[in-house]
Amino acid sequence: MISIRKVSKWYGEFQVLKQCSAEVAGGEVVVVCGPSGSGKSTLIKCVNGLEAFQEGEILINDLSVGARKTNLSELRSRVGMVFQHFELFPHLKVIQNLTIAQCKVLGRKNEEATEKALKLLEMVGLTTHAQKFPAQLSGGQQQRVAIARALAMDPVAMLFDEPTSALDPEMIKEVLDVMVVLAQKGMTMMVVTHEMGFAREVANRVIFMDHGEVVEDRPKTDFFKSPGTDRAQQFLSKILSHGAEQG
Amino acid sequence: MISIRKVSKWYGEFQVLKQCSAEVAGGEVVVVCGPSGSGKSTLIKCVNGLEAFQEGEILINDLSVGARKTNLSELRSRVGMVFQHFELFPHLKVIQNLTIAQCKVLGRKNEEATEKALKLLEMVGLTTHAQKFPAQLSGGQQQRVAIARALAMDPVAMLFDEPTSALDPEMIKEVLDVMVVLAQKGMTMMVVTHEMGFAREVANRVIFMDHGEVVEDRPKTDFFKSPGTDRAQQFLSKILSHGAEQG
Amino acid sequence: MYEFDWSSIPGALPFLWQGMQRTLEITAVAIVVGIVLGTVIALLRLSGNWALSNLATFYVNGFRSVPLVMVLLWFYLLVPQLISNLMGQPSMDIRLLSAFVAFALFEASYYAEIIRAGIQSVSRGQVSAGLALGMTKGQTMRLILLPQAFRRMIPLLLTQAIILFQDTSLVYVIGLAEFFGVAYNTGNRDGTLVEMLLFAGAVYFVISFSASMLVRALQAKLAS
Amino acid sequence: DDLTGTLKKIRDAGSISAGHRESSIPFSYLDDKNDVIGYSQDLVMMVVDAVKKKLNLPKLQVKLIPVTSQNRIPLIQNGTIDIESGSTTNNLERQQQVAFSDTMFIIGTRLLVKKDSGIQDFPDLKGKNVVVTAGTTSERLIREMNEKKDMKMNIISAKDHGESFLTLQSGRAVAFMLDDALLAGERAKAKKPADWIIVGTPQSKEAYGMMMPKGDDQFKALVDETIAKAETSGEAAQLYQKWFESPIPPKGLNLELPLSDDMKALFQNPNDKAFQ
Amino acid sequence: MVTLAAGLDWSIFFKPAFDGSGTYFRFLIVGLEWTLLLSVLSWILAFVVGSMIGVLRTFPGKFLPALGTAYVEIFRNIPLLVQLFLWYFVLPEIVPGLGTLFKQALSPLLQQLISGVLCLGFFTAARVAEQVRSGINALGSGQRGAGLALGFNRWQVYRLILLPVAYRIIVPTLTSEFLNTIKNSAVASTIGLAELSRQSQQLGEFTAHWYEAFIAVTLLYGIINITVMIASRFIERAARLPGYVGGKG
Numbered sequence A, B: 001m002i003s004i005r006k007v008s009k010w011y012g013e014f015q016v017l018k019q020c021s022a023e024v025a026g027g028e029v030v031v032v033c034g035p036s037g038s039g040k041s042t043l044i045k046c047v048n049g050l051e052a053f054q055e056g057e058i059l060i061n062d063l064s065v066g067a068r069k070t071n072l073s074e075l076r077s078r079v080g081m082v083f084q085h086f087e088l089f090p091h092l093k094v095i096q097n098l099t100i101a102q103c104k105v106l107g108r109k110n111e112e113a114t115e116k117a118l119k120l121l122e123m124v125g126l127t128t129h130a131q132k133f134p135a136q137l138s139g140g141q142q143q144r145v146a147i148a149r150a151l152a153m154d155p156v157a158m159l160f161d162e163p164t165s166a167l168d169p170e171m172i173k174e175v176l177d178v179m180v181v182l183a184q185k186g187m188t189m190m191v192v193t194h195e196m197g198f199a200r201e202v203a204n205r206v207i208f209m210d211h212g213e214v215v216e217d218r219p220k221t222d223f224f225k226s227p228g229t230d231r232a233q234q235f236l237s238k239i240l241s242h243g244a245e246q247g
Numbered sequence C: 001m002y003e004f005d006w007s008s009i010p011g012a013l014p015f016l017w018q019g020m021q022r023t024l025e026i027t028a029v030a031i032v033v034g035i036v037l038g039t040v041i042a043l044l045r046l047s048g049n050w051a052l053s054n055l056a057t058f059y060v061n062g063f064r065s066v067p068l069v070m071v072l073l074w075f076y077l078l079v080p081q082l083i084s085n086l087m088g089q090p091s092m093d094i095r096l097l098s099a100f101v102a103f104a105l106f107e108a109s110y111y112a113e114i115i116r117a118g119i120q121s122v123s124r125g126q127v128s129a130g131l132a133l134g135m136t137k138g139q140t141m142r143l144i145l146l147p148q149a150f151r152r153m154i155p156l157l158l159t160q161a162i163i164l165f166q167d168t169s170l171v172y173v174i175g176l177a178e179f180f181g182v183a184y185n186t187g188n189r190d191g192t193l194v195e196m197l198l199f200a201g202a203v204y205f206v207i208s209f210s211a212s213m214l215v216r217a218l219q220a221k222l223a224s
Numbered sequence D: 001d002d003l004t005g006t007l008k009k010i011r012d013a014g015s016i017s018a019g020h021r022e023s024s025i026p027f028s029y030l031d032d033k034n035d036v037i038g039y040s041q042d043l044v045m046m047v048v049d050a051v052k053k054k055l056n057l058p059k060l061q062v063k064l065i066p067v068t069s070q071n072r073i074p075l076i077q078n079g080t081i082d083i084e085s086g087s088t089t090n091n092l093e094r095q096q097q098v099a100f101s102d103t104m105f106i107i108g109t110r111l112l113v114k115k116d117s118g119i120q121d122f123p124d125l126k127g128k129n130v131v132v133t134a135g136t137t138s139e140r141l142i143r144e145m146n147e148k149k150d151m152k153m154n155i156i157s158a159k160d161h162g163e164s165f166l167t168l169q170s171g172r173a174v175a176f177m178l179d180d181a182l183l184a185g186e187r188a189k190a191k192k193p194a195d196w197i198i199v200g201t202p203q204s205k206e207a208y209g210m211m212m213p214k215g216d217d218q219f220k221a222l223v224d225e226t227i228a229k230a231e232t233s234g235e236a237a238q239l240y241q242k243w244f245e246s247p248i249p250p251k252g253l254n255l256e257l258p259l260s261d262d263m264k265a266l267f268q269n270p271n272d273k274a275f276q
Numbered sequence E: 001m002v003t004l005a006a007g008l009d010w011s012i013f014f015k016p017a018f019d020g021s022g023t024y025f026r027f028l029i030v031g032l033e034w035t036l037l038l039s040v041l042s043w044i045l046a047f048v049v050g051s052m053i054g055v056l057r058t059f060p061g062k063f064l065p066a067l068g069t070a071y072v073e074i075f076r077n078i079p080l081l082v083q084l085f086l087w088y089f090v091l092p093e094i095v096p097g098l099g100t101l102f103k104q105a106l107s108p109l110l111q112q113l114i115s116g117v118l119c120l121g122f123f124t125a126a127r128v129a130e131q132v133r134s135g136i137n138a139l140g141s142g143q144r145g146a147g148l149a150l151g152f153n154r155w156q157v158y159r160l161i162l163l164p165v166a167y168r169i170i171v172p173t174l175t176s177e178f179l180n181t182i183k184n185s186a187v188a189s190t191i192g193l194a195e196l197s198r199q200s201q202q203l204g205e206f207t208a209h210w211y212e213a214f215i216a217v218t219l220l221y222g223i224i225n226i227t228v229m230i231a232s233r234f235i236e237r238a239a240r241l242p243g244y245v246g247g248k249g
């Protein structure tokens, strides 16, 4: 489904991505983690062409993201993306946030788009908030709307970039719950997150990045049992230790 | 040491604090938690007079915070405070951040202040960064500088308002470690945080707030074993659940 | 003590009113054309195309570095020639036309900066979000960026319009009888310059102040 | 036929553009109905009539365009106005840029002072503050005088005549130096005209003419002819009477400026000579 | 336009000026000097007053900020030219003792300069105040809280913490306000100050070479502008804090 092959990217002199490779099969959930600045966001943005890369190749359903002849808009409309800071459109109501791209990009009729939007709002538990503006919702609610907005385009895969890291602790769960449901429904997902609880529950594989490199790419059970590298080991111990006494 | 007695506060019509009471004895570590908007920040700001309150009384070492005749500047200089977003002074080097208030408020000589500052930087493990500007440090490093800055005033107590919630997961630990050391040295601390690991490790008591009220105020072991109220129970289950499989 | 003599005002009122209409005409044209042209220039500046963005920068800096009075004088001297070269003798008052053109082009350079700042104040994430939904660059700009940018800019745009309204007083240098020009000439003719200027100042103050109060109310409403 | 230059342009456009001033009392100014009136305006209307006749265009449209001292020459040069008639001095510098008609008026530069100021003539100005309008011949003359005779005057130069007079009235200057006819006009604006008098030996003579595009002999000939005819026929003298020795709008004041010898000589012998 | 360009005669700048002060080139330079003097003095006044008013507007409570707001609204909503008339012609008349003293004890030039500086200074101060206020507000309440929490008094918080950073944030807008001051200084020609635009007008009057005069003054304003912009780049760079990504995101 998603196939990342030896992708390298530079910002000027600075190399952000170094020969990164990874495969995500249909229906698979892959979690990407790693220290801040390691290139996770950059990699995931390369997947739907929000960032250009200089070397390598990314294929989505055999369509090459970097290729000239690929219609990027169309490709992006088929890969949903959820951002750390939600990025709902503040000037549009929740329902309009869900319909605008359906109408303008996919050319759906307004009624059709609205119907679809309402169904998705129900799924994320926000039917009653359809007529509100994003600013009137809590962070957790906004992020659930953002997920619904991406789903409204009937994506073949979903990308998440730290979807819970801007949320208050009590809201994290409500968003993760929606993501778990999605995963269980068989959606192909690539998720940048530090929520190891989520990873354990639904991930098929965990990718660990550091300094622009894919350092590990292993089934989750392997990864948690014994990370193959020191770097991953260190990282895991850091992010788990302060929560060690929890639960 | 800190004694909060039936404090109420209104923003216009809206009551943020409702008859809040709490005691923090010398050398005690008290963790304050509760849902977003419950008034935790407001309460802690009232303690060192950053926010005014309309009813009740707060005493620090028998000095009333709200009283007219109290010299607020002096009182504040003796209660250290650490903020969620660090709030280092961006135009001053790390070392100057630590000395400026010593010189201008306590009237210390520059050499004396610098000596003190270097000692504290050593304690938080940042000696080599003394000549940098705050923006050149990572979030975790900045927060450690902020703690050192507060300590430089030789405070009798320290207040923390979500000191780790703006940090990347891997940096949280380095800040919590410093706080643990402080607690073990016998510093009186009042800490707003959701890091329950920290609470378990060093807190003497946990205060749970909701809708402007102090709902629970109990020894930590009691609190974690069986929160006395449904609200606290619910809250705890939410913030712990997504990390449940960790550790 | 200065002896004030307000006797010139009553007789001049009809002309002052005509002048005020002119003033408002110029203000309105400059706002509308200025915002449209300013948006285009702002988009050029942000286009990422080296030549176009430099051209736009040159335009903005050029107009902003010369006093408005000089701009007006230049346009009054140049516009008639251009017009008559292009379409023969114009039927419209050449001074008014020059003022329209000069103000519109001049204001466009100020509006361009406001609009550019407005667009830049919308977070980059919003662009990403638009693109990620499959919208084209144009759609993202039109449906996502500009509506938000304009909403944020409204107070600044209106404030600039108030400044513009006051600045129109400068067209008296080209002899166009707008409000300030009428007041000034009446005062000059009757030897009541001080009184007429005070009167004009009061009128400008009342209008500008009321307008800026409205802007603030609007701002408060937008903020909530 | 053989029309060239301005006349051809006027005929082709079906209109003539005449530049006027807005507050050069009593030469060219707006009355309280916002109509252009004045001595120079009456004369230029005679020119317009002559143009109508010459072009056989009785319905010729007349566009009156207000000009300022800053833009009057460029506007002639760029063809926005065909002729300017106000209170423009004919001098050699300007002749480089534009053409001047036969002289319509001759002034002397003198002083406006408060009646009880005790100032009689230029030597009394030693060490005093004097105001002139920026860019006038008077400014040049008074600065020269200050240098040559070491009079230690403080010379204030205000933006226009109205502001110069305001400077005089507010007591910042004891005297206002300007063309005597314009001073009479300024005095007429005063709250108490009787408080002010025009004094002093004229320091220079200046000839006012109408301005036209340079090098257009056909048009200039027509304008000159019209002015000369008015001056020799006594029509100009009547105009003089009307504007300088009778009550004039808007306040109905009489400038009481008798016809000078220079003017009499001019009326007998019209010419387009500049004095400088 | 082509014919006109051919008719331009640039040699007039090397001819002696009417007032015997030197060439007309020198004459324009004198104007430039007055423009700069007036602008710089006004700017200093505007900076000081504007900072105070701006700070006032960020104070807690109602009364003091309202005072600041009143100042800003008054000076922003009256055309500059009218304000100049008020300062120069009206104020000395309605403040009898001081006004007469002002008119009699001071030389005309000094009167013009003082009125010009006060007018431009107080006018620009209203705009500087807005910048300073927005700079302080941009810092958020956290910095203020951090300062207070360390025991600084209110004055120290502004002087040591808020203003040093706020000024850095608003360097670009302050630059454009300074450029506005330079352009606005042209109104002082009204009361007779021999600044740049007035000198160019004189040049036009006495030589009748209006186009050359307009071109020269336009170019000179352009040169001032570029110079100030370059200078402000240096200031901006010098004021920039290492690692601090200022500006918008």
Ligand SMILES: Nc1ncnc2c1ncn2[C@@H]1O[C@H](COP(=O)(O)OP(=O)(O)OP(=O)(O)O)[C@@H](O)[C@H]1O
Pocket: A011, A014, A016, A034, A035, A036, A037, A038, A039, A040, A041, A042, A043
């Ligand atoms: N536009 C840019 N120009 C230059 N460098 C950039 C740019 N965007 C990102 N970088 C750099 O690229 C590196 C990778 O950034 P990226 O945002 O992908 O990291 P990340 O792993 O997502 O980190 P985080 O956990 O903080 O979000 C970082 O060092 C960052 O500073």
Ligand SMILES: Nc1ncnc2c1ncn2[C@@H]1O[C@H](COP(=O)(O)OP(=O)(O)OP(=O)(O)O)[C@@H](O)[C@H]1O
Pocket: B011, B014, B016, B034, B035, B036, B037, B038, B039, B040, B041, B042, B043
């Ligand atoms: N300046 C203010 N004016 C009006 N209401 C305010 C103001 N500051 C805070 N509030 C309100 O007071 C309540 C308590 O705020 P406070 O910041 O103390 O909550 P908190 O418990 O610290 O929440 P969080 O976990 O989000 O930091 C909230 O409902 C908030 O909206």
Ligand SMILES: [Mg+2]
Pocket: A040, A041, A042, A161, A162
């Ligand atoms: Mg990232």
Ligand SMILES: [Mg+2]
Pocket: B040, B041, B042, B161, B162
């Ligand atoms: Mg809080």
